[in-house]
Amino acid sequence: MASNRPAPEAPFVPNQRTESFGPGDRHTDEGPWEEWNPTEDSLRPARGRHRVAKQRGGGLARSSTVLGVGVMAAVGAGGMASADTGKPPVAISLPDLPAVGALFDGSGGPQAPQGSATPLSDVTETSTATGRAATGAGEALRNRIMAQAEQQRHHADAEAQAAAEAAAAKQADRAAARAKQEAEAKAAAAKQKADEAARQKAEEARLAELARQYTLPTSSYTLTSTFGQAGSMWSSGHHTGLDFAAPTGTLIKAVHSGTVTQAGWAGAYGYRTVLTLDDGTELWFCHQSSLNVSAGQKVGTGEVIGRVGATGNVTGPHLHLEVHPDGQAAGTDPMTWLRGKGLTP
Structure with a gap:
């Protein structure tokens, strides 16, 4: 002051x-x-x-x-x-x-x-300018707040859109993976089916080829007794071969090429011929009425080796066929063995 x-x-x-x-x-x-x-x-x-x-x-x-x-x-x-x-x-x-x-x-x-x-007019003008400045500042602040809110809304919309796109992409990936798995499963099933068909076809071809190499032992027959059938008529308690019932004198053929190792009387089997194949399997042809080969003789597929008869322990004329792999005493089912060679008795 x-x-x-x-x-x-x-x-x-x-x-x-x-x-x-x-x-x-x-x-x-x-x-x-x-x-x-x-x-x-x-x-x-x-x-x-x-x-x-x-x-x-x-x-x-x-x-x-x-x-x-x-x-x-x-x-x-x-x-x-x-x-x-x-x-x-x-x-x-x-x-x-x-x-x-x-x-x-x-x-x-x-x-x-x-x-x-200060003159009142100047004060009034100053107040007016101050009011205008305050109004301008408030409007600027409001505009800035609105701009920020709009920017945040755009940002939120962008994030929501990105999340939706990511979810859609994941769903599409899962759908694609599922479709791929289904396609692979179908392809695998189709391949398996094709492979199975190819194997079956190959087996059929093999059996057809074997069928040309193998033949049924007789014709005009009826199957009467099968392998393993139980009964008191057999000393072992069950049937050990496959019976082809046919009239006496019906031709008996060599199922496959091989060597005759036995030909003669065999007790309960009557007249029997034993044909040994190249793999060691023995085929027994029993209850013949007559023999057409002798031991040591080589025969081919389909060659006649004897005739149907009723010699030995029988109830009627028929061919009793047994199969012994590797010459073993215990035989196997002749039906299964013949089917494995492409033959259907």
Whole structure:
């Protein structure tokens, strides 16, 4: 706060009244007047409710201006005032004002205060500009918030679309994998079926080839007793061969090429011919009425080796055929063996 400049001194005239301010007609209890010229060093801040508000900004408040003008006018008109109260001077803070004389023109009337107070029109324009700036700032903030919200919404939509596309891709991959598995399963089944058909065809071809190499032992026959059939008529308790019932004298043929190892009487088997094949399998032709080969003789497939008869332990004319792999005593089922050679009894 700047200090006030000293007011011009007024001449002291004893016992003279002035209309504005003076020391005349003083009472007896009043002491002599002393010149009161407050300075910055002698003043101290006012306390209490009479404290002058601190000036803010570049302009002066209207109340402060009026107060300052009144005080300065009183001091300039009255000159000097004194009070012998025995107390130190009270400090008064005043705003920066022009000289007191400048407040009055030549006609003695007060002039318009010359200060830094801001005109009301400028204040109005400033307020309007401030309002516009605030409105612009609010609109900018709103626009920025809306832009951010829109950006977040686009980001969320993009993430949702990406997730949907990923789920669709996974589903497509699973569908493709499932379709691939089904196709592979179908291909495997088709291949297995084709392989099975090829094997069957190959087996048929092999059997056809064997059928040309093998033949049934007789013709015009009827199968009566099969391998393993139980009965008291056989000493072992079960049948050990396959019986082809046919009229006596029906031709008996060599099933496959081989060597005759036995040809003659064989007890309960009657007249029997044993044909040994190249792999060691022995074929027994039993109950013949006559023999057409002898031991050591080589025969070919389909060559006649004897005739159907009823010799030995029989109940009627038939051919009893037994198969002994590798010449073993225990025989195998002649039906299965013949079918394995492409023949169907």
